[in-house]
Amino acid sequence: xxxxxxxxxxxxxxxxxxxxxxxxxxxxxxxxxxxxxxxxxxxxxxxxxxxxxxxxxxxxxxxxxxxxxxxxxxxxxxxxxxxxxxxxxxxxxxxxxxxxxxxxxxxxxxxxxxxxxxxxxxxxxxxxxxxxxxxxxxxxxxxxxxxxxxxxxxxxxxxxxxxxxxxxxxxxxxxxxxxxxxxxxxxxxxxxxxxxxxxxxxxxxxxxxxxxxxxxxxxxxxxxxxxxxxxxxx
Amino acid sequence: xxxxxxxxxxxxxxxxxxxxxxxxxxxxxxxxxxxxxxxxxxxxxxxxxxxxxxxxxxxxxxxxxxxxxxxxxxxxxxxxxxxxxxxxxxxxxxxxxxxxxxxxxxxxxxxxxxxxxxxxxxxxxxxxxxxxxxxxxxxxxxxxxxxxxxxxxxxxxxxxxxxxxxxxxxxxxxxxxxxxxxxxxxxxxxxxxxxxxxxxxxxxxxxxxxxxxxxxxxxxxxxxxxxxxxxxxxxxxxxxxxxxx
Numbered sequence: 001x002x003x004x005x006x007x008x009x010x011x012x013x014x015x016x017x018x019x020x021x022x023x024x025x026x027x028x029x030x031x032x033x034x035x036x037x038x039x040x041x042x043x044x045x046x047x048x049x050x051x052x053x054x055x056x057x058x059x060x061x062x063x064x065x066x067x068x069x070x071x072x073x074x075x076x077x078x079x080x081x082x083x084x085x086x087x088x089x090x091x092x093x094x095x096x097x098x099x100x101x102x103x104x105x106x107x108x109x110x111x112x113x114x115x116x117x118x119x120x121x122x123x124x125x126x127x128x129x130x131x132x133x134x135x136x137x138x139x140x141x142x143x144x145x146x147x148x149x150x151x152x153x154x155x156x157x158x159x160x161x162x163x164x165x166x167x168x169x170x171x172x173x174x175x176x177x178x179x180x181x182x183x184x185x186x187x188x189x190x191x192x193x194x195x196x197x198x199x200x201x202x203x204x205x206x207x208x209x210x211x212x213x214x215x216x217x218x219x220x221x222x223x224x225x226x227x228x229x230x231x232x233x234x
Numbered sequence: 235x236x237x238x239x240x241x242x243x244x245x246x247x248x249x250x251x252x253x254x255x256x257x258x259x260x261x262x263x264x265x266x267x268x269x270x271x272x273x274x275x276x277x278x279x280x281x282x283x284x285x286x287x288x289x290x291x292x293x294x295x296x297x298x299x300x301x302x303x304x305x306x307x308x309x310x311x312x313x314x315x316x317x318x319x320x321x322x323x324x325x326x327x328x329x330x331x332x333x334x335x336x337x338x339x340x341x342x343x344x345x346x347x348x349x350x351x352x353x354x355x356x357x358x359x360x361x362x363x364x365x366x367x368x369x370x371x372x373x374x375x376x377x378x379x380x381x382x383x384x385x386x387x388x389x390x391x392x393x394x395x396x397x398x399x400x401x402x403x404x405x406x407x408x409x410x411x412x413x414x415x416x417x418x419x420x421x422x423x424x425x426x427x428x429x430x431x432x433x434x435x436x437x438x439x440x441x442x443x444x445x446x447x448x449x450x451x452x453x454x455x456x457x458x459x460x461x462x463x464x465x466x467x468x469x470x471x472x473x474x475x476x477x478x479x
Contacts, residue, residue, distance in 0.1 A: 158396075163382070165383075
């Protein structure tokens with residue numbers, strides 16, 4: 001093997017570089033970090049306006065409301081995941097890299113999650129108190145959103161990779177991804193419901209964690225394949 | 235055996251093979267459908283509790299069974315197209331998606347019609363109905379994705395990836411909806427024991443399921459043939475077949 005066949009960067013270093021690159025791009029535009037939180041805030045406000053201000057009813061519906069809004073927020077942002085890479089041609093460079101596209105794409109997805117889902121999970125207790133979620137359920141809410149949003153982001157990334165070459169792909173992304181989000185929503189919101197009743201939330205969190213691990217293992221493969229297809233189309 | 239599989243990948247050969255397949259499968263399917271419908275709707279005894287309204291089962295259950303199987307057929311065709319890059323698998327996948335979506339729609343509508351006399355409402359958020367609805371969404375997603383791509387070769391590959399992702403998810407979705415339902419199960423609605431179906435009702439049901447599989451196969455093959463002559467409308471064998479040359 002000649003020296004030129006050796007990758008200039010190890011897999012780990014490329015992964016880290018890709019992670020930093022996407023993370024820096026996110027950090028450079030605070031609007032991209034704040035808008036999902038603002039969206040979450042505003043949609044949560046819509047529920048008391050639509051359902052009436054009765055605190056008891058709101059607190060009963062709080063787990064479902066918070067989880068559905070978190071899911072919508074994740075859908076809103078996942079469309080943008082690969083958009084700039086596709087437009088400026090860096091996606092083609094990634095495809096030509098000597099490392100598997102799936103791994104490099106995973107680095108971007110993780111950076112994206114840190115800037116969106118992770119932040120959203122951390123600030124979710126504030127919104128949870130607004131809709132009257134019992135205090136004892138707050139830790140479970142945060143953990144369920146941490147795990148769940150990672151899962152939503154990974155699945156959303158598959159949809160984003162499939163639709164990135166399509167103009168006006170935003171609504172289409174929602175159409176193809178929402179059915180796949182169903183188990184995450186069920187496990188996550190049920191965990192929170194169980195926590196409000198002092199029930200067994202841990203087993204639902206464990207199921208969520210299992211989903212996270214499965215999608216961490218499988219989603220990158222689909223993302224890599226989908227990105228190559230999108231480049232063929234574009 | 236292998237030469238048969240290789241031949242399946244050749245458009246003119248498949249077009250002719252599909253034509254002769256339809257020629258005997260279509261009448262057979264129609265006969266099975268007629269016999270099954272006659273047996274189920276007229277001959278089979280009425281249900282002890284539901285009277286005659288249960289007879290919609292002879293449309294509802296076969297449509298639901300084949301709709302689910304159809305998704306796996308579609309995903310399998312997608313996998314074949316991704317792995318071996320056989321064009322015919324793309325065409326099979328594209329042909330199966332709308333048929334499966336329609337069957338899922340039929341299962342949902344007949345379920346709603348059945349629900350009205352049985353439970354008193356058109357719609358309940360029962361585990362099986364909800365799973366069926368999500369399957370419907372999965373089908374529609376594949377169809378919508380295909381339509382959105384301009385490059386149809388890329389569209390078929392994208393749909394193959396999406397249907398494979400859906401296949402991995404279907405068991406998880408079904409199980410999660412099942413758990414979701416058993417947690418929230420309202421006391422007023424209960425399924426009467428369907429597992430204890432009598433043979434006089436079961437045989438026509440099985441016949442109808444076979445007939446619906448036949449219907450699915452015939453429709454998909456006919457769809458594929460239509461797609462093939464459109465795709466190859468400029469080539470010699472199609473012009474010869476149409477009598478243009």
